[in-house]
Amino acid sequence: MxxxxxxxxxxxxxxxxxxxxxxxxxxxxxxxxxxxxxxxxxxxxxxxxxxxxxxxxxxxxxxxxxxxxxxxxxxxxxxxLAKGSELHPLQKAFLDHGAYQCGFCTSGMLMSAKALLDENPSPTKEEIKEGIHGNLCRCTGYNSIVRAIAAVAEGKYEEAER
Ligand code: FES
Ligand code: FES
Known part of the structure; x- marks a missing residue:
């Protein structure tokens, strides 16, 4: 052993x-x-x-x-990601944009998106696509996922205070 x-x-x-x-x-x-x-x-x-x-x-x-x-x-x-009962902005944006179906890829997508925005808070659409290029989704397609991440980058979702 x-x-x-x-x-x-x-x-x-x-x-x-x-x-x-x-x-x-x-x-x-x-x-x-x-x-x-x-x-x-x-x-x-x-x-x-x-x-x-x-x-x-x-x-x-x-x-x-x-x-x-x-x-x-x-x-x-x-x-x-969430702060208590308050979802992370990316989680809220994924919900609002319908950026998931079966959800199997979602946690990985969220973590790649968070790492991307932590490093580059204002990515272009191309940079977002590059940031999640290692995450495969067989259900949703990528447009809604990219739109959700872009919405957070554009400041449309506030982060909760801890
Ligand atoms: S389970 Fe790790 S990359 Fe697929
Ligand atoms: S939502 Fe099913 S694999 Fe992405």
Whole structure:
């Protein structure tokens, strides 16, 4: 049996310490160890983006990151977007623009969009498309998703105070 290694990680502002195998993936820690199942697991091969989370400020596909590579890191998942009962502006905009159907891609889309807007608060439509190019949606099509992200970038949605 593979040796277990200690992992210290901060997820959505909470500190966790757990023991994982060397090949345990970050998505497995998030979903299976911490029970944060808003992060989805689709292709499991870095292709679909359903598992996207923000790791130390960067959008990453958590099926392509070993948990131990995130030792000491700060992770934000979709569960960390809302402030209490107040949805994040991107969540509100996705709702208002009908930017989801089955919802399987949605948490990954939201996390890529957040990472994009954190780095570039006023992206062009092309930059938005580039920002979510690693996230596949088989239902909605991308126009409503891009419009929702653009609406937040244009300041149409206020962020709640914590
Ligand atoms: S599940 Fe990670 S990219 Fe598809
Ligand atoms: S809403 Fe179904 S995959 Fe995007």
């Amino acid at each position: 593979a040796e277990m290694h200690r992992l210290r990680i901060r997820v959505n502002g909470e500190d966790y310490e757990l023991y994982v195998r060397p090949k345990t993936l970050l998505v497995e820690v998030i979903r299976d160890h911490l029970g944060l199942t808003g992060t989805k697991r689709g292709c499991n091969s870095g292709a679909c983006g359903a598992c996207t989370v923000i790791l130390n400020g960067m959008a990453v596909k958590s099926c392509s990151v070993l948990a131990l590579q995130a030792d000491g890191a700060e992770v934000l998942t979709v569960e960390g």
